[in-house]
Amino acid sequence: MLDRQDGRWRLDEAMVDALEIGSGILGTGGGGNPYIGKLRVRQALRDGHVMEIIPLESVPDEARIVAMGGIGAPLVSHERIKEGREGLRCVRALEERLGIKVDAIACEEIGGQNSMEPLIAAAMAGLPVVDCDGMGRAFPEMQMTTYAIYGHRSTPSVMCDPHGNVVIFDHAISELWHERMARACVVSQGGASTLASAPMSGEFIKRYAIPHSYSKAISLGNAVLDARREHRDPVEAICESENGEVVFRGKIVDLKRHLAGGFVRGEAIIQGFDTYDGDQASIHIQNEFLIFSRNGEIEVIVPDLIVVLDADSGEAISTEMLRYGQRVAVLALPCHPLLRSPEALDVVGPKGFGFGDIAFKPMDTNDKKGAA
């Protein structure tokens, strides 16, 4: 079905290096370490697998696209690395359950390790990956994709673990129920599994997927690599590439972390330096960085992106890499407009994370480059 050659491109190892950096930044503190995923992609490329990316616009309306990603705790996937064929098993089990052939794979979440999983599964299944995703960043829960927000029902879905267990979620009465059941199941499977959800039509994803996710993450990574090579500030390069803004620079003076419902929640307190001397900032965390406040005043709110970088090298710091004494720069990047609609904000706005008393306010982009 997908026989158009134009606009397709093949991933090479240099692009994978840039993708690692770009998706690490778009992970906004969560989404898992893309390094492990990068090694797996590289291994697959070296084993002779071909990874092809197709533009979102080129997908035929009637194509069947399966979105997939890892589900579970990022920390687990640093330690209990995957067996390797979980994604492939998901695709095959879904095809068998539905009696169909899948045409292409899509990404659920471009931020973090989940940028890599679709590439590996698609390469092993001999399928292309669509240049899009469902978040444009990382979020902690599955119903937080634009796919789910704009009406896709993700069951029947398949979850696979390293042991060879295959679980089919035949029907969930809502996306929230699917998330709840999947979350319970992933804990029993050891905290890091792979999940593929029911196929979407080409027509649907062309309207509701966040476009150009892979090409954008790769060019973001290249912006950082170029800045490093040319001795420009990588933090500024990221802001330029994404129309974002540095909101704070400081040293981490306290970290509170606790587990609640399977997620690490917490708060990082940052004492300002340079032009922020005397100011104190805080970031609320639930797997990702969610809310940034300065001196008690809220300034940046999810789904806008809050990115924490090493103040000097510009390297992205994940929530579990945060340490006392670290010197960091905090960046705010505007999210895609598909995440700012009222129906999206119900799910991925502050309300969706238990901050019912906070109303979403788009970050001030100063209109430096026109509308975000």
Add this chain to the structure above:
Amino acid sequence: MYRLGIDVGGTNTDAVIMQGRNVLSGVKASTTEDVTSGVREAMEAAISKADIDRSKITTVMIGTTHFTNAVIERRHVNPVAAIRLGLPATACLPPMVDWPDDLREAVGGHGYLVRGGYEFDGRELAALDLEEIDRIADDINAKRIGAVAITSVFGPINAQMEEEARKRLLTKCPDIPVVLSSEIGRIGLLERESAAVMNASLLQLSARTVEAFADALKSAGLHCPFFITQNDGTLMGAETVKRFPVLTFASGPTNSMRGAAFLTGVRDGIVVDIGGTTTDIGSLQHGFPRQAATVVDIGGVRTNFRMPDVFSIGLGGGSLVRQSGDQVTVGPQSVGYRITREARVFGGDTLTTTDIAVARGEAEVGDRARVADLDPALLEAARAEMTSMLERAIERTRLSPDPVPVIAVGGGSILMPEQIGDLKVMRPENFAVANAVGAAIAQISGEVDRIFSLEKGLTREICLKQAEDEAREKAIRSGAVAETIETIEREDVPLAYLPGNATRIHVKVVGEMGGHDA
């Protein structure tokens, strides 16, 4: 009351005598094959130059890049059986998958994947396959592999399976040294496993080296305790180093950077430490080495130690200069401590970077006549390659366009031009022995890392305070001055699925060793 600081590098062994903040003497000697005689020579010279009574030396601090050099040069690393307990998980990325090919070959590339390991909540991932351990033991014996590193998935939360595997292995390989990953590092399988494998590959070298240090001190009639500096610039005992040589991996750069800051008073700058074999480049921020935020690369391998952010290149005073056709290459191989025999200016027949510097009139050591015949085009090409290597490394370390000073230290700093790009180069007095000074001012640490139960009114804040107090007490007991103690690590990680609201608290404090200002 005096302190003796010694730095054993690949090429030179330096010694300083310090009293309070004063450097009474600093000398360089050559590192010798047996280590002992070089240490002996340097320290005797330092003692006689300072003209002090050796019985008044209260502490000896030794810093060494011996183990790092071994990894970088791929020398003295012994083959290791890297056994991972984790199947069916982790199969897609075998041990050492992200290592440079030559280092993987140097340690033999023996990776074994075995069923076993734990899940995050402490359940078994798979039962440990003891019969597979037996088969691996046979293979180890057949291939005469000399050391083993065992890494279990989630070993840091439960070391039992690693211990069981070691016990089983020792029944067939009775005397083989076995390193367990849980003794070395934190969560993060590949980084911890790599550190364990490198540690195992260095055990023979570390046993020999620590013995050599002890012999040198004993034969000089020094009976005071001796310590070795570790990655974070604090001290550890000799027995610990024997078992965990990787804990010294970054001690060289830490010492030279702290020494350079101490000697120049510069608090923000770039320190370039050129030794005989390698050059280490790092940033000073507020007088301390800038810590790496993420992972640290040693000889091309990622590790997750907490270390200064230092970038190493294979360029030193003893680096080999080779010409093939139009191509001139410099390093990473080095004649190391054999420079005084093998370099051309010293009568040898190996062309080194030092020969290039002497031939170009940039340095005055050895006999310049012996390099008079060198082709000017070769000199030019080698000089250009050395400068470009240094420039690239400094630019990589440089954090801003601000013209910060570059402090050149180390015996090989004759290779450093006066100006590098737009940055001015400083050479402090005693620049050649900055590492030994850094060792002599090394700090004492106190550490607490255990599980606290937040019950019966105990809050997180009370427990953190309690841990900090305990760590301070430990540091003071080890000799730290109370007023100088500061907290450098303070971490609490809640543990899931354990009764009693358990949280793991890790606190580390450091302080100056007593007697510095005496």
